Amino acid sequence: MTTPSPATSSSAAPSKPRVVIVGCGFGGIEAVRVLSKAAVEITLIDRTNHHLFQPLLYQVATAGLSAPAISGPIRHILRSEMRRGNLTILLGEVSRIDASARSVLLEDRGMADGGPERIDYDYLIVAAGATHSYFGNDGWAAHAPGLKTLADAFNIRRRVLLAFERAEREAEMARRNACLTFAVVGAGPTGVEMAGMLAEIAQHTLPEEFRRIDSKRTRVVLVEGGPRVLSAFSDKLSQKALEQLRSLGVEVLTNAKVSTIDADGLTYEALDGSTRRLDAQTVVWAAGVAASPLGASLAATTGCVLDRAGRVVVNADLSVNDHPEVFVVGDLAAATSPDKTGTPQPVPGVSPAAKQMGRTAANNLLARLQGEPTKPFRYADYGSLATIGRRAAVAAVDMPVLGPVQFSGGLAWLFWLFVHIYFLIGFRNRMVVLTDWAWAYFSFERQARVVADPDLAPRPTAERSA
Structure with a gap:
């Protein structure tokens, strides 16, 4: 060539x-x-002016981590390369x-x-x-944001936190229940991780912080069009993930194909062909790219x-x-x-x-x-990981000596944690994430819960009817 x-x-x-x-x-x-x-x-x-560690983006969306913990300025990350004098960075x-x-x-x-x-x-x-990708239904994006950028994470975090605030002010029980219902569409790794984290927030972080509502009564519904969650994993690990999700209180709907999404929830077609409605004020899209x-x-x-x-x-x-x-x-x-x-x-x-x-x-x-032949790409697959919640994860790893190994539960969760810490770019990011995770693990607290524009929350029923 x-x-x-x-x-x-x-x-x-x-x-x-x-x-x-x-x-x-x-x-x-x-x-x-x-x-x-x-x-x-x-x-x-x-x-953008930053590199983003996307595997942990859902933690920003669920107030588990702040944005700087999983991102860093491009110019700082590549400062050593800049010193060589042949790199120009343009925004x-x-x-x-x-x-x-x-x-x-x-x-x-x-x-x-x-x-x-x-x-x-x-x-x-x-x-x-x-x-x-909304599979040709781009109008759903306004009601079911996806998660690819920091702006997406901020938007979802705002929607999640304000849903609880709206429920606290809502007098009508049906609408209060809708505020406390969160739907995640798509049961791949992002959807599973998001659903598990939402359940953990409701069950462990927010109890006793509200007077009129009980956050433990929150519904987190994971909607999957296929027959099982984490379809890229083996049947065994998929079943383990399903069991761990249910133990966290997540409702899992499989073979449920979403047909419409609007401001008040979504409609889906069940396996028996019936059309069913799920009233949810917060819908997160994790079904396609x-x-x-x-x-x-x-x-x-x-x-x-x-x-x-x-x-x-x-x-x-x-x-x-x-x-x-x-x-x-x-x-x-x-x-x-x-x-x-x-x-x-x-x-x-x-x-x-x-x-x-x-x-x-x-x-x-x-x-x-150099006029030399190129080499074909060879992907070294070291395995797949997905976390579901506290001490809950699944892992399929190709070990150097043992070969392919599958495991789940607390051991898989610890393995997932240290792998993600290792691959974070920058020593400061590793220390910040490790500290935040340790604090959250022992205290159940999530400090990244500031909403900059709370006045944009929809008014409760009583005010709308006035």
């Missing part, structure tokens, strides 16, 4: 190849760390990728020139991630194939077909990797996979620069 010719630009061509990386998630950061040691000029573009949102011109366009966000900025590249790594719109932008200019979720179907080395200078990693990539039998398997959309893809794409990019 020959090295692509440099992209044209109105400015003088730099002496080093220009690499643009879109997105500072797990894949983007790993790519930067590999490439910063090479003789290339890197431009990292992200729509901006890429609106379009023009692969034919080898450039990306940034949306205007109040810049002085008033027009989009064009950034040329010789090589491109797209790690733009994913967003929520869709790839970043940049996948469609790439398809328009490269002719690459997109899968049903809008992800880019990549080659074995994570490059885009007919465009060896473009790599796609993370949740935006529809990649496969052979299992132990050599059978290609879809790469899951999890953080370890994104990190491995970021490193592989960066090393393949450097191989192309």
Whole structure:
């Protein structure tokens, strides 16, 4: 494979190849760390100024952790790479990728020139991630927010905390019960973790803090369209998770396909074909994801194939077909990797996979620069974890000596805890999370319960009728 010719630009061509990386998630950061040691000029573009540890985002949404505990400024995280002098970090949102011109366009966000900025590249790594998918029912988003960003977490946290405040003021019993009903749609890891944490808040954190309501009477309902929770896990672990959820007081509805979501709750179709209603003032969406719109932008200019979720179907080395200078990693990539039998398997959309893809794409990019052949991506699957609540979790781990091991309960919960502490970026974040978790474990308290705009809560029934 020959090295692509440099992209044209109105400015003088730099002496080093220009690499643009879109997105500072797990894949983007790993790519930067590999490439910063090479003789290339890197431009990292992200729509926010922070990196987010998404596996713990639900803890911010449920007031268990504050935002700085699971996030950090990009410029601080990559300060060592910045010292090498070949990394530029730009705050901006890429609106379009023009692969034919080898450039990306940034949306205007109040810049002085008033027009989009064009950034040329010789090589491109797209790690733009994913967003929520409502399966064609985008109107549900207003009533059932998903959880992908800190803004999403703040929104959900506000809705959850204000639901209890509204219940305290509500005179009508039916509406009070609706305020105290929380529905989580989707029983994957995010949905299971969210449901378990909501139940823990109601059962352990809030009792005795309200006078008119009993938070222990809160209903947390997990709605799953498939036949079981945590479908990516084995039947055994799925059943263990179901038992642990029910022991926490979570109501689990399987084979329940949501048909409508509105401001007062949701309607679903049960397995027997009947349509049923669930009145819930707070609905959280954890049922589906869709790839970043940049996948469609790439398809328009490269002719690459997109899968049903809008992800880019990549080659074995994570490059885009007919465009060896473009790599796609993370949740935006529809990649496969052979299992132990050599059978290609879809790469899951999890953080370890994104990190491995970021490193592989960066090393393949450097191989192309040196005229060497690229290597196919091989995903090292170390297992899957999901926490449900206090001393409740499931784990399927591939141990170096023991091989595949499955376990659940308190041991899996401790394993989950230390794995997430280990992978948090930055020593301060690890210490903050460990301290907050230890305090919450022994005291049942959650300190991140401040709501900045409580006046936006809907008025209770008595005031609405006045």
